[in-house]
Amino acid sequence: MNKQPLRCRVQVILPIERPYDYLLPYGSDGIQVELEPGQVVMVPVGRRILPGVVWDGVADENVPLKKLKEIAEVSEVPTLREELRKFVEWVANYTLSPQGSVLKMALSVPQALENLVGQKLYRLVTDNPKEEGDADTGKPRLTSARQKVIDVITDSGGWTLADLAREAGVSSSVVKGLEKLGLIESYFDAPDFSFSVPKPDAVGPVLSPDQKAASDDLVSRVQDQAFSTVVLDGVTGSGKTEVYFEAIEAAIKEGRQALVLLPEIALSSQWLDRFKKRFGVAPAEWHSDLTPALRRKTWRAVAAGKAPVVVGARSALMLPYRDLGLIIVDEEHEGSFKQEDGVYYHARDMAVVRAKGCSCPIVLASATPALETMVNVQNGRYERLILPGRHGGAGMPDVELIDLRFDKPERLQSGPGWLSQALRGAIRQTLEAGEQAMLFLNRRGYAPLTLCRTCGHRLQCPHCTAWLVEHRRFRRLQCHHCGFSASLPENCPSCEAEDSLVPCGPGVERIVEEAKLLFPEANVALMASDTMTSPAATKAMVDRIQNREVNLLVGTQVVAKGYHFPFLTLVGVVDADLGLFGGDLRAAERTFQLLHQVAGRAGRAEHKGRVLLQTSDPKHPVMQTLKEGDRDKFLEIEAETRARGHLPPFGRLAAVIVSGPDESELDNFCASLARSIPQIDGAQILGPAPAPLALLRGKFRRRFLIMSKRTIAPQGIARSWLAQLKAPSRIKVIVDIDPYSFL
DNA sequence: AGCACGCCGACT
DNA sequence: GTCGGCGTGCTC
Numbered sequence: 001m002n003k004q005p006l007r008c009r010v011q012v013i014l015p016i017e018r019p020y021d022y023l024l025p026y027g028s029d030g031i032q033v034e035l036e037p038g039q040v041v042m043v044p045v046g047r048r049i050l051p052g053v054v055w056d057g058v059a060d061e062n063v064p065l066k067k068l069k070e071i072a073e074v075s076e077v078p079t080l081r082e083e084l085r086k087f088v089e090w091v092a093n094y095t096l097s098p099q100g101s102v103l104k105m106a107l108s109v110p111q112a113l114e115n116l117v118g119q120k121l122y123r124l125v126t127d128n129p130k131e132e133g134d135a136d137t138g139k140p141r142l143t144s145a146r147q148k149v150i151d152v153i154t155d156s157g158g159w160t161l162a163d164l165a166r167e168a169g170v171s172s173s174v175v176k177g178l179e180k181l182g183l184i185e186s187y188f189d190a191p192d193f194s195f196s197v198p199k200p201d202a203v204g205p206v207l208s209p210d211q212k213a214a215s216d217d218l219v220s221r222v223q224d225q226a227f228s229t230v231v232l233d234g235v236t237g238s239g240k241t242e243v244y245f246e247a248i249e250a251a252i253k254e255g256r257q258a259l260v261l262l263p264e265i266a267l268s269s270q271w272l273d274r275f276k277k278r279f280g281v282a283p284a285e286w287h288s289d290l291t292p293a294l295r296r297k298t299w300r301a302v303a304a305g306k307a308p309v310v311v312g313a314r315s316a317l318m319l320p321y322r323d324l325g326l327i328i329v330d331e332e333h334e335g336s337f338k339q340e341d342g343v344y345y346h347a348r349d350m351a352v353v354r355a356k357g358c359s360c361p362i363v364l365a366s367a368t369p370a371l372e373t374m375v376n377v378q379n380g381r382y383e384r385l386i387l388p389g390r391h392g393g394a395g396m397p398d399v400e401l402i403d404l405r406f407d408k409p410e411r412l413q414s415g416p417g418w419l420s421q422a423l424r425g426a427i428r429q430t431l432e433a434g435e436q437a438m439l440f441l442n443r444r445g446y447a448p449l450t451l452c453r454t455c456g457h458r459l460q461c462p463h464c465t466a467w468l469v470e471h472r473r474f475r476r477l478q479c480h481h482c483g484f485s486a487s488l489p490e491n492c493p494s495c496e497a498e499d500s501l502v503p504c505g506p507g508v509e510r511i512v513e514e515a516k517l518l519f520p521e522a523n524v525a526l527m528a529s530d531t532m533t534s535p536a537a538t539k540a541m542v543d544r545i546q547n548r549e550v551n552l553l554v555g556t557q558v559v560a561k562g563y564h565f566p567f568l569t570l571v572g573v574v575d576a577d578l579g580l581f582g583g584d585l586r587a588a589e590r591t592f593q594l595l596h597q598v599a600g601r602a603g604r605a606e607h608k609g610r611v612l613l614q615t616s617d618p619k620h621p622v623m624q625t626l627k628e629g630d631r632d633k634f635l636e637i638e639a640e641t642r643a644r645g646h647l648p649p650f651g652r653l654a655a656v657i658v659s660g661p662d663e664s665e666l667d668n669f670c671a672s673l674a675r676s677i678p679q680i681d682g683a684q685i686l687g688p689a690p691a692p693l694a695l696l697r698g699k700f701r702r703r704f705l706i707m708s709k710r711t712i713a714p715q716g717i718a719r720s721w722l723a724q725l726k727a728p729s730r731i732k733v734i735v736d737i738d739p740y741s742f743l
Numbered sequence: 744a745g746c747a748c749g750c751c752g753a754c755t
Numbered sequence: 756g757t758c759g760g761c762g763t764g765c766t767c
Contacts, residue, residue, distance in 0.1 A: 010767080014744060020767035046746065046766045059767090067767055104744090729763055 006032045007059035007068060010043050012052035013104035017092075019055040020045075021063050023070040035071070038079035040107070044069045051107055053080055078303040080106070080320055083357045090357075091350055096715055096735045097343040105318040105343060108299065121293055122159045122175065124150070125185050145170040146178055153184060163292045194306035195298075198252055198279030205278070207246075211239050214385040215246035221361040222250040222326050229352055231332075231377055232365040234387025235396065236600035240365045241271075243387065244328050245278050247363065252308050256325025256360070260311040261347055263334035263561075264288075269535065270563065275311070286312030286319065314339055314347030317354060324358040327351050332364035332373060333593055335586075338740040346738055367600065368593040371642065372649035374635050397571070397602040397609030399627045401618040417514055418506045423572045423612050424518060430570040431522055431551055435607065437570040438553040439511055440560070440598050442578055444480070444528050446472040446510050447503030450488075457494035459501075463698045471530075472509050482697045511574055512554045519552060527555035560597040569609050571602040576613040576623060583692070584741070585647055592622050592634050599626065646707065648738065654714035655739040656704040656722070657691055660731040663700045669731050670702045676724050683708035683717055 009019035022043055024032040035041070039054045049072055088106055092099040142150070148168040153159055165172040178184045207215060214232065221228055234240050244260075251258040262271065264287070276282055284298050284307035301307040305322030314337050329337070329348045337347040348364065355362035364373055364382070376382040400422075407420040419427075419439075430437040449467045450459045459468045461479035468477035470488060478485045492500050503510070508528055515524045525544065532538040544550050545565050553559065553568075579591035595613065603609020615623050625634035643650045658673070660666040670688040677685045687704030694701055706714040718735050727733050 007767090012766085014766070016766080022767065043767085048745070048766090050744095050766095063767060069767065101744095 005065070005068075006034075007061075007063075008035060008071075009055040009057055009059050010041060010052040010071065011055045011088075011103050012043060012045055012050050012100055013107055014045065014050065014100045015098040016100040017098050019057070019099075020052075021059040021068060023068050025071045025074065033074070035074065036079065038081060038085060040075040040077050040080065041071045042073040042075065043071050049073075051075070053085070053103060053107075056082075056085060077300060078320070078322070081322075084320055087354050087357050090353060091343070091345060094350075094353075094715065095343055095345050095737055096718060097345075101343050102318075105315060106320060108295070108315065108318065122153060122161065122164055122179070122184050122186050124153050125183055145174045146183075149175055149178055150183065159291060159293065194304075195284045195301055195308065196281040197308050198249075198281050198283070205242050207242060208239065210387055210389070211243050214387055215243045217385055218244065218247035218361070218363060219250040222247050222254060222256075224361075225254070225256075225325065225359055226361070227356045227359050228361050229355070229376070229382040230361060230363050231369055231373055231382050231384040232363050232387070233367075233369055233384055234365075235367045235389075236597070238367075238387040238389060240330075240367075240387060241274060242278075243385075244330075244363055244365060245275075247326055247328070247361075248309060249279075251325040251360075254325050256323045257302070257305065257307065257321050258309045258326040258328070259316060259319075259321070259324060260309070260328045260330060261314060261316060261337070261351060262311065263331050263336040264313045268561075268563075269539065271311070275309075279309075283307075283309040283311045286310055286316035288313065288315070317347050317351055321358070324354070325360045327355045327358075327360065327362040328365060329362065330365045332366045333368055333370040335590065335740055338738075340736070340741065344734070344736045344739075346740070349738070368596050368631060371589055371635055371638055375639065375649045396629055397599055397611045399599055399611045399613065399629060401623055401627055402612055402614045403618050404614050404616045412514060412517055414513070414517070415503075418511060418574055419514060419518065419572070420614055423614060426570055426610065426612055427515075427519065427552065427572065430610075431519060433569075435569040436545070436548065436551050436553065436565060436567045437572065438555060438559065438565075438568055438601060439515065439572045439574055440555060440557075441506060441508050441511055441574040442557045442594065443505075443507045443575075444471075444530060444556055445469040445478065445507035446513075447505055447507055449504040450477065450501050451504055452492035452495060452497060452500045453502050454497035454500040455492060455495035457492055459493070463695065465693050465695045469507065470503055481693060506574065508554050508556055515552055515554060522552040523550050524552045524554065525550040527553060527559050529556065529558050532558060557594060557598075560594060560601065563601075565601060567607075568601055569603050569607045571598055571609065571611045573598060573611070573613045576615040577617055577620075580617075580620070580622065585642075585653075586740070588622050588641075589638055592626065592631075592638075595622070595626055596631065646709070649710075651710060652708045652712070652714050653739055654706040654718050655736040656687070656706065656718060657701060657734045657736065658688065658704070658727075658731060659691075659696075659699045659701040659734075660728075661699055662730065665728060666700050666702060666731060669725075669728060670704075672725060673704065673722075676721065678717070678721055680708075680712070680717060682712050683714070685717070685721070 006024045007021050008024055010022045011019040024035060027033045035054045037054050037056045041052055041054060042049050043052045084106060088102045089099060092102045148170055149164060152168040153164060161172050161175055164175050179186060232240050232243060248258045272282060284301060286298060298307060302310060303320040303322060310316055329351055332348050339345055352362055377384045402420050402422045404420065407422050409417040409420050411417055427437045447470045450470055459477060461468055461484050463484055464479055464481045466479055466481050468479055471478055476485050476487055491498050508526060512524055512526050527541055542563055545553060548567055573595060576595060579594060580587050599611040602611050613623060621634060621637045658666065658670055674688060685704055685706050688702040691701035691703040706717055708714050708717065715737060722733060
C-alpha cells in the first residue's frame with residue numbers, strides 16, 4: 001500500500017486569505033503526530049518560522065507534495081477554541097480583510113507562544129544605593145545607548161533580553177553591561193499565570209431601586225448563559241458602572257469570564273480604582289503599552305481561564321477566552337472603538353457577534369447611545385434598561401445658548417478675543433463664588449491656521465492636505481495628521497515679508513492666554529492630550545483640580561472623559577459649532593454626544609451646574625435639543641435626516657480608499673475603476689472623489705463610496721467590483737466597511 | 744509582513 | 756567591470 005504523508009491546514013499570521021497546507025510533524029517514533037484544529041504551531045514560511053493555527057477543514061490534495069513543508073513545532077499554549085476560529089473567519093469576511101491578519105490580532109503576541117520555562121527577564125533596580133551628585137566616585141556613565149535601555153525598561157520590568165535590546169535599538173551587550181553595573185537586574189519569570197479571583201463577596205455599594213432593578217435583569221441574563229444585547233442607558237452619574245459590576249460578579253460566580261471594553265482614554269486609573277474598591281483586586285488589563293512579559297502572562301491567563309475579568313481597549317476583544325460569560329462595552333457610542341489601521345473593524349459591533357458565539361449577554365452602556373444602537377432598540381434587536389436621574393441628587397445643569405452673532409467677543413489689546421460678554425460675566429461670578437469654571441474647546445495648540453498678511457500664503461503641511469497648527473508652548477508648527485513639525489518661521493516662506501505671519505482662529509493655548517488676561521487673579525490650567533504626557537502627569541493635574549489649586553480650567557475633549565471634578569459649576573463651550581462642519585455623516589451626532597458629555601461635567605456635587613454654549617447657529621437642532629436637555633428628540637431628528645438620505649443605519653456604506661504616491665497613475669486607475677462600476681438594484685457607487693485629506697503622509701488619496709439598502713451587503717458588491725481590476729503594485733486599495741471618520 | 748530576486752547608478 | 760539601491764512578487 002502506497003501511504004501518503006498526512007497533511008493539515010494551517011492559518012499563518014500573514015496577510016493571507018486562507019490557510020496553507022503542511023505536513024503533520026513526525027514524532028520520535030517516525031510516525032506522524034495527529035493534531036486537532038485550534039492547536040497553535042510554528043511553521044516554516046519562506047525562510048522564516050511563524051506562528052499559525054491548525055485550521056478546520058481538510059488539506060487540498062492537489063498541492064504538490066514537494067511544495068509541502070513540515071510543521072516545525074507544536075506550542076503548548078491552550079488550543080484556540082472553535083468559537084474563536086469561527087469569529088476570526090467571520091470578522092475577516094465582514095471586513096474583507098485577510099484571515100491571517102485577523103488571526104494575528106488574536107495571537108497578538110508571538111512571545112505569548114514561546115515556552116517560557118525559566119525565562120530570564122530584566123527589570124530596573126529600584127533601590128539604587130548610589131546617590132546622584134557624587135561626581136568622581138566612578139559612577140557609571142550613562143551613554144546614550146544605555147539611556148535608551150533605561151527609558152524603555154521604565155519601572156515595570158518584565159523584558160526578555162532580546163525584546164529589550166530590540167525595543168531600545170541597541171545590542172544585547174549594552175543590556176548585559178547595564179546588568180553588570182547594577183542598574184538593571186535579571187530574574188526568572190514566575191511560572192504561575194493566574195490573576196487573583198475578584199472577591200464576589202466583598203460588600204457592594206447600596207444600589208438605588210432603579211439600579212437594583214437593572215442589575216437584577218443583567219444578573220439573570222448572565223445566569224441564563226444565553227445571547228442577548230442590552231443597552232444600559234443612563235446619564236452621567238446615574239450609576240451604570242455599579243450596575244454592570246453586579247453583572248460581572250454574577251459571571252464570576254457562574255465560573256465564566258467577563259470582558260469590559262473601554263475607549264482608550266477611559267482606561268483611567270479612576271476606573272481601575274473603582275474596580276479594586278468593589279472587588280478587592282485588580283482586573284487583568286489589556287492595552288497597547290503592556291510590557292511583553294505582562295502581555296504574555298495575560299494572554300496565557302486568559303486562554304487558561306485564569307483571568308476572570310479582563311478590562312481593555314478594543315483589541316481585548318480578540319483574546320482567546322476559555323469561557324466568556326459577559327461582555328460590557330462602556331461608552332459604546334465612542335468613535336475610538338472603530339479601528340482604522342490594518343483590519344478596519346468596529347469593536348462594539350464585533351463584540352455583539354462574539355457574544356453571540358459565546359452564548360452570553362452583552363451590555364452596551366452609554367449616556368448618549370449611538371443612533372444605530374437606538375435604532376436597534378426600536379426594531380427589537382437590542383433591549384434597553386434605563387437608569388433615570390442623577391445618582392446623588394444634583395440635577396442636570398442648565399444649558400444656555402450664547403448667540404455669537406449678537407454677543408460678539410470684543411477685541412483684546414493683543415488681538416481678537418473669543419469669549420463673549422455673557423461668558424466672561426458667568427466666569428467672573430463663578431470665580432467670585434469660590435467655585436471652578438471650565439472652558440472647553442476641542443482644538444489643540446494656539447491657532448489652527450497661520451497666514452501671511454502680505455501675500456495671503458497659508459502654512460500647510462508638506463505631506464498632507466492640512467494646515468499646520470501653531471503650538472506656542474513649543475514655538476513650533478505641527479501637523480495633527482502625520483506629526484510633521486517645524487519651527488515657526490520669522491518671515492513668510494512664500495513672499496519673505498517680515499513680521500507678516502498672523503495666527504487665525506483659536507486653539508486652547510490661545511484661550512488660556514485670553515483667560516489669564518481677563519482674569520489675572522485666577523489660577524488657570526490647560527488640559528489637553530499633549531499636556532498629559534504620562535499617567536503621572538495626568539494624575540498630578542487631576543489632583544490639582546480636585547484640590548482646587550486650579551479654578552479656571554481650559555481643556556480639549558480629554559476633560560470630557562471620566563474625571564470627576566466636584567467643585568466645577570460652570571462649563572463654557574468656546575465654539576459649539578466646531579464639530580458640525582466637514583461633511584462627516586456623524587458630525588451632528590458626535591457634536592451632540594461630546595457637548596452633552598462636556599455639559600455633564602458641570603455641577604456634580606451639591607451645586608447645580610451651568611453650561612454656556614457659544615454658537616453662531618442657535619437654531620440648529622443640536623443646539624436646541626442640548627438646551628432643552630432632550631436627547632431623544634435629538635435622536636429623532638437625526639434619525640429622520642439619515643433615513644431621508646438612506647444613510648446608516650437606514651442604509652449601508654462602504655468606503656473604498658485608493659491611494660498611491662503618483663497622482664496621475666492614481667487618477668488613471670480610478671478612472672478605470674469608475675468605468676467598471678456595476679449596475680446594481682438597490683445600491684450605487686459614487687466617486688472617485690478626492691478623499692477629505694487628498695494628500696496624507698505623502699500619498700495621494702481618492703475615495704469611492706458604496707451605498708446600499710439595508711438588505712444588501714456592500715461587501716459582495718465591493719468584492720466583485722474590485723476583483724475585475726488588478727491595482728498597479730504601487731496603488732493600494734482599502735475597503736472600509738461601515739466607515740466612521742471620513743478621512 | 745519579510746525576504747529574495749531583479750534591473751539601473753557610483754565605486755575599486 | 757562589480758556593489759547595492761529598493762520596486763515587485765511569493766510565501767504551503
